[in-house]
Amino acid sequence: MERLYITVVAQVSPKGDILPKIITFEDGSSFKVDRRLQTPQRQAAKDGSPDWRFPCLVQGRPVTLFYDPQSYRWWLDPSQ
Numbered sequence: 001m002e003r004l005y006i007t008v009v010a011q012v013s014p015k016g017d018i019l020p021k022i023i024t025f026e027d028g029s030s031f032k033v034d035r036r037l038q039t040p041q042r043q044a045a046k047d048g049s050p051d052w053r054f055p056c057l058v059q060g061r062p063v064t065l066f067y068d069p070q071s072y073r074w075w076l077d078p079s080q
Helices: none
Strands: 004-012 018-024 030-036 052-058 061-068 073-076
Touching (some): 018 052, 018 061, 018 073
Antiparallel strands (some): 061 073
8 A cells, every 4th residue: 555644733632532633745735624434443554554544534535544653654545
């Protein structure tokens, strides 16, 4: 799975819940995250990495954001 690294602005609640709010691509284009669809899932991605999955709705489309806790980086699969 190819990774497209992105910048994510997220809100973290006092209980530690992470809510992505805005995603920004390297070209500077930004999109508001309408809402998170599920609680983040800690499952291995297709490439075997233990990244967190954040199923979200971005501009009315389902998009899965990934967070890599080892590198502290956000990414998505560009084929979405």
